[in-house]
Every structure is written in C-alpha cells, then in structure tokens.
Amino acid sequence: MPGQYLATIESNEDLGAGVCRLTILAPEIAAAGRPGQFVMLRSGRGLDPLLSRPFSLHQTMADGRMQVLFKVLGEGTRRLAALAAGASVAIVGPLGRGFALTPPPTGTRLGLIGGGIGVAPLLFLAREIQRLLPDGTALDVLLGARSKAELAPLLADFRALGLEPAVATDDGSLGHHGLVPELIDQQWGQEGSHCRVFCCGPWPMMAAVASRCRERGWACQVSLEAMMACGFSACLGCAVAGSGKRERYFHVCKDGPVFQAEDVNWG
Ligand SMILES: Cc1cc2nc3c(=O)[nH]c(=O)nc-3n(C[C@H](O)[C@H](O)[C@H](O)COP(=O)(O)OP(=O)(O)OC[C@H]3O[C@@H](n4cnc5c(N)ncnc54)[C@H](O)[C@@H]3O)c2cc1C
Ligand code: FES
Known part of the structure; x- marks a missing residue:
C-alpha cells in the first residue's frame, strides 16, 4: 500500500550534465518498493501539490534509504536539485505496477535497455534480477545517452554489480x-527467440526497441512516462492509448508505468 510521508534528505549529489541523485530516508517505501514503481515527490517547502512530480525508484537500501535519479527540466526538478542534506521532501509511494520478474526459460538472455534518464529504474531492476533469478541467468545492459558526460557517472554502479x-x-x-x-x-x-527485454527511455527509443522485439518474437516490457498531476488515478491526466488488443486507454499511474510493449499503441 502506498503511503504519504515527510521524509529527510540524506544527500543530494550533482552528477553533472543536469543530473542529480537524491538519497532519502523513507523506510516504508524502501521496504515495499519494487523495480519500476515510482514515487510522487516535491520539495517540503511550500504547499503547492501541483509541484509533486513522479520519479522512478532508482535504488532502495536495507537500512531504510532510497534514491531517485533525476534530470533537471523545469520548476519541480529545479527545486529538488536545490535541496541540501537535512531538508525535507513530501513523498508518496510506492506507486504503480513495476516490472514483472518471472524466471525465464533456460537459455534466455535478459536485456535491460535504458535511454537518457530512463536508466534510472534499471539499476534497481538489475540488482533484483541478480537476487531473484537463478544463477547463470544471462543479463546484458544497453544504455544510450546524448554524450559521455550523461552516462559516465552511472556506469560504475552497474560495474559494481559485475x-x-x-x-x-x-x-x-x-x-x-x-x-x-x-x-x-x-x-x-x-x-533467435532467446531475449527478454526491459526498457525505459524516451518514447521514440522505446518504440524502436518494441518494434525490434516484435520482429524477433521477444517479450518486451516498457516503462512509460506521462504528465502526472496526482499519481494515483484521481485526475485521469496520464492516459495513453492501448494497442486495441486490450483496453482502449491505460492510465500510466495505475495500470503502469510498466506495460507489455505489445499492449501499447506506438502510433
Ligand atoms: C512514472 C514516471 C517515472 C519517472 N521517473 C523519472 C526519473 O526517475 N527521473 C527523471 O528525471 N524523470 C522521471 N520522470 C519524468 C519527471 O517526472 C519529469 O521530468 C518531471 O515531472 C519534470 O518536472 P519539472 O517540474 O522539472 O518540469 P516541468 O516544469 O513540469 O516541465 C518542464 C519542461 O519539461 C517537459 N517535460 C516534463 N516532463 C517531461 C518528460 N517526462 N519527458 C520530457 N519532457 C518533459 C515539459 O513539457 C516542459 O517543457 C518520470 C515520469 C514518470 C511518469
Ligand atoms: S496521474 Fe492522475 S490519473 Fe494518473
């Protein structure tokens, strides 16, 4: 069950290229959150609920801390980037449906594909795959970005997982x-029909990945983004078109953010 908390910032790292990593003490969310789920977050200063913004769980730790990785775009993320250790944030979560992790058939490779800040949920996912799936499950990570500066600080985290x-x-x-x-x-x-793909990034990149997976008959899960005012299916602002095989419209906050690629209408 998601909860609403006033949590304390432990650290706010500037990773360069407009990317920040917030470490937040939020034990309930750290304990309950699954890869692909998200939180609604806003600076504790001020009362404007419209400045709550959705962010994927980047990492959770056993000691009750959790992290979000974000790119500064507008007012909400600018405020978060300005927070120092000891400041408070209003946080609601964990929200939404994350990645479905079931043991793959023997010989299947798992592929995590991230574009830009879409890399954010993949570290947590990689860790959970290594923890939950049988030893010997092959796991590959493919990452894309505009330039080296955006990616370099994050590579060390994947290397730490081998x-x-x-x-x-x-x-x-x-x-x-x-x-x-x-x-x-x-x-x-x-x-080959030997890959299972988990993808997060900009829409055109995910559409291209979904198309390649469809051609090869590979299962592909995608984590979608949408503008979100509430995060828990009250405002109906986060609708995306379904493929027609299932529902006509999905709400990213409640039905996702993670979907099977074949259920999405890529346009
Ligand atoms: C489920 C979910 C998980 C997310 N996880 C992350 C994450 O882990 N890290 C992260 O950095 N971001 C993530 N996002 C996107 C993040 O919520 C937005 O970047 C943020 O809301 C921007 O807020 P802002 O107030 O800074 O910008 P705004 O003032 O709201 O917008 C500034 C400008 O950026 C544009 N913009 C806003 N959101 C997006 C977007 N998603 N994509 C492209 N352009 C956008 C606006 O149209 C506007 O032009 C996620 C979104 C969703 C739905
Ligand atoms: S964000 Fe309000 S319904 Fe999805």
Whole structure:
C-alpha cells in the first residue's frame, strides 16, 4: 500500500550534465518498493501539490534509504536539485505496477535497455534480477545517452554489480556512435527467440526497441512516462492509448508505468 510521508534528505549529489541523485530516508517505501514503481515527490517547502512530480525508484537500501535519479527540466526538478542534506521532501509511494520478474526459460538472455534518464529504474531492476533469478541467468545492459558526460557517472554502479553495459552516444563520445536500439542488432544479432527485454527511455527509443522485439518474437516490457498531476488515478491526466488488443486507454499511474510493449499503441 502506498503511503504519504515527510521524509529527510540524506544527500543530494550533482552528477553533472543536469543530473542529480537524491538519497532519502523513507523506510516504508524502501521496504515495499519494487523495480519500476515510482514515487510522487516535491520539495517540503511550500504547499503547492501541483509541484509533486513522479520519479522512478532508482535504488532502495536495507537500512531504510532510497534514491531517485533525476534530470533537471523545469520548476519541480529545479527545486529538488536545490535541496541540501537535512531538508525535507513530501513523498508518496510506492506507486504503480513495476516490472514483472518471472524466471525465464533456460537459455534466455535478459536485456535491460535504458535511454537518457530512463536508466534510472534499471539499476534497481538489475540488482533484483541478480537476487531473484537463478544463477547463470544471462543479463546484458544497453544504455544510450546524448554524450559521455550523461552516462559516465552511472556506469560504475552497474560495474559494481559485475555488469559491463554496452553504450551508445549521440555524439560518439562513448561507445557506439548512434542510437541505443542499434545496439540490439550489434549485441544480440537478428535471430533467435532467446531475449527478454526491459526498457525505459524516451518514447521514440522505446518504440524502436518494441518494434525490434516484435520482429524477433521477444517479450518486451516498457516503462512509460506521462504528465502526472496526482499519481494515483484521481485526475485521469496520464492516459495513453492501448494497442486495441486490450483496453482502449491505460492510465500510466495505475495500470503502469510498466506495460507489455505489445499492449501499447506506438502510433
Ligand atoms: C512514472 C514516471 C517515472 C519517472 N521517473 C523519472 C526519473 O526517475 N527521473 C527523471 O528525471 N524523470 C522521471 N520522470 C519524468 C519527471 O517526472 C519529469 O521530468 C518531471 O515531472 C519534470 O518536472 P519539472 O517540474 O522539472 O518540469 P516541468 O516544469 O513540469 O516541465 C518542464 C519542461 O519539461 C517537459 N517535460 C516534463 N516532463 C517531461 C518528460 N517526462 N519527458 C520530457 N519532457 C518533459 C515539459 O513539457 C516542459 O517543457 C518520470 C515520469 C514518470 C511518469
Ligand atoms: S496521474 Fe492522475 S490519473 Fe494518473
């Protein structure tokens, strides 16, 4: 069950390229949260509920701390970026449906694919996959960003789990010079029905990943973003079109944010 808390900031790291990592003491959310779920967060200063913003759970720790990783875009994220250790934040969560983790058939590779700040939920997911799934489940991480500066600080976290992400950058400053969906062809080839993909990033990137997975018959889960005013299905502002096979519209906050790629109308 989600709860509403006034929580304390333990640290706020500036990772460069407009990306910050907030560590928050929120034991209930840290204990209950699953990869792919999110929180609604706003600076404890002021009373404006419209400044609550959704952020994926980036990491949870056994000692009651949790982290969000965010990119500064507008007023809500600017306020969060300005918070120092000891400040308070209003936080509601954990919210939504996260990634579904079931043991894959023997020989299946699992692929985590992140674009831009869409990398945020994938570290938690990688850790949970390593914890929950059988030893020997092959796990690959493919990450894309505009440039090296956006990605470099996050690579160490995956390496600490024994994972070496394959990387693509728009400007070629790190890894493959190009887009992250192209790494699918490079890393896993064209054939086989042996991959299960978990994806988070900008819409066009996820649409391209979903299309490649569909062609190959691979299962693909995507974490969608939408503008959210409430986060718990009260405002109906986060509707996205379904594929027609299931419902006509989904609400990202309640039915997602994680969906099977085939259930989404990619337009
Ligand atoms: C379920 C979910 C999980 C999310 N997880 C994360 C996360 O882990 N880290 C993170 O950095 N962000 C995440 N986001 C996006 C984040 O909520 C927005 O970046 C944030 O709300 C922007 O708030 P703001 O007040 O700073 O910007 P606003 O003032 O609301 O907007 C500033 C500008 O950015 C544009 N904008 C707002 N949101 C987005 C968006 N999602 N994509 C592209 N442009 C946008 C607006 O149209 C506007 O032009 C998530 C969103 C959802 C729905
Ligand atoms: S954000 Fe209000 S209904 Fe989804």
